[in-house]
Amino acid sequence: MKDLAEGYTTEDGRQIGPVVMEMKNITLRFGGVEAIKDISFDIREGEIRAIIGPNGAGKSSMLNVISGFYVPQEGEVWYKGSRRPAMKPYQVAEQGIARTFQNIALFEGMSVLDNVMTGRLTQMKTGLFWQSLWKGKAEHEEVANREVAERIIDFLEIQAIRKTPVSRLSYGLKKRVELARALAAEPSILLLDEPMAGMNVEEKEDMSRFILDVNDEFSTTIALIEHDMGVVMDLSDRVVVMDYGKKIGDGTPDEVRNNQDVIDAYLGVAHE
Numbered sequence: 338m339k340d341l342a343e344g345y346t347t348e349d350g351r352q353i354g355p356v357v358m359e360m361k362n363i364t365l366r367f368g369g370v371e372a373i374k375d376i377s378f379d380i381r382e383g384e385i386r387a388i389i390g391p392n393g394a395g396k397s398s399m400l401n402v403i404s405g406f407y408v409p410q411e412g413e414v415w416y417k418g419s420r421r422p423a424m425k426p427y428q429v430a431e432q433g434i435a436r437t438f439q440n441i442a443l444f445e446g447m448s449v450l451d452n453v454m455t456g457r458l459t460q461m462k463t464g465l466f467w468q469s470l471w472k473g474k475a476e477h478e479e480v481a482n483r484e485v486a487e488r489i490i491d492f493l494e495i496q497a498i499r500k501t502p503v504s505r506l507s508y509g510l511k512k513r514v515e516l517a518r519a520l521a522a523e524p525s526i527l528l529l530d531e532p533m534a535g536m537n538v539e540e541k542e543d544m545s546r547f548i549l550d551v552n553d554e555f556s557t558t559i560a561l562i563e564h565d566m567g568v569v570m571d572l573s574d575r576v577v578v579m580d581y582g583k584k585i586g587d588g589t590p591d592e593v594r595n596n597q598d599v600i601d602a603y604l605g606v607a608h609e
C-alpha cells in the first residue's frame with residue numbers, strides 16, 4: 338500500500354486526499370480472451386478519475402472489477418487500506434461503493450422519488466422483525482431516508498418530476514435519476530458507467546455540471562468510464578487509458594493528451 342499521507346492539489350485548487358482504492362496487477366480473462374492485462378492504478382479520495390479507451394478496450398470489465406462484480410484471475414484490489422476479498426455486489430454496496438449503469442437500470446413503472454428511495458436500501462437498518470415489533474422505529478427511519486432522497490432530488494434539480502413515473506422521462510432525465518439513486522446510498526466512491534452515452538450536447542453539459550457539483554458538494558470520489566474524450570478531459574483530474582486490455586496511459590488530461598501511444602491508439606481514430 339502506498340503512503341496514505343500522500344495527496345495533491347488540482348489546478349483548480351481542490352485538495353485530493355490519499356489513495357482510497359488500488360488495483361494491483363489486475364488480469365481478467367473470459368475463456369481465451371484477456372479483457373484486462375496486468376493493469377495497475379489507484380484512485381484517490383476526492384478525485385474524479387476516468388478510464389477511457391476505444392471499443393473493446395476493457396473499460397466495462399475494469400468497472401466491473403472495481404464494483405466487485407468480476408473477480409480477476411490475477412491481481413489484487415485494495416480498498417481503504419486492506420485487500421478486498423471476493424464479495425457479493427451487495428457487500429460491496431455496504432462498503433460505500435455505488436454505481437450507475439450504461440443501460441439505465443431503473444424501475445420504469447415507479448416514480449422518480451420511489452426509484453431514488455431504492456438507493457437507500459443499503460442504509461436501512463430496521464429489518465422486518467423490528468418493523469413488525471416496533472413500528473415507530475421503522476417509521477422514523479423511513480422519514481430520515483425520505484429526507485436524504487428529497488435533498489438529493491433538489492440538488493439534481495428534478496423536484497418537478499419527483500412524482501412522475503420514470504417511463505415518461507426523457508433519456509437524459511432518466512440518467513439523472515439514476516445518478517440520484519446512486520447518490521442516495523451516500524457512497525464514498527461513485528462509479529459511473531458511460532454517463533454521457535446517448536446524450537445530446539445539452540444533456541452532456543448538464544451531466545458534466547452535476548458530476549462536478551456532486552464531487553464538490555459531497556466530496557464524493559468518482560470513477561467513470563466514458564467514450565466521449567472531450568467530456569472526460571474537461572471533467573477528470575486523472576485519466577487511465579486502456580487499449581486492447583492494456584494500460585497505455587495514466588496521468589492528468591494534459592499528460593494523456595500528449596502521450597503518443599494514446600494519440601496513436603485513440604485520438605487518431607474516430608470514436609462514437
Ligand SMILES: Nc1ncnc2c1ncn2[C@@H]1O[C@H](COP(=O)(O)OP(=O)(O)OP(=O)(O)O)[C@@H](O)[C@H]1O
Pocket residue numbers: 367370371372390391392393394395396397398399564
Ligand atoms: N462477459 C464476457 N464474456 C466474454 N467476453 C467478454 C465479456 N465481457 C467482455 N468481453 C470481451 O472483453 C473485451 C473487453 O470488453 P469490454 O466490454 O470490457 O470493453 P469496453 O472498453 O468496455 O468496450 P465498449 O466501449 O465497446 O463497451 C472484449 O474483447 C469483449 O468482447
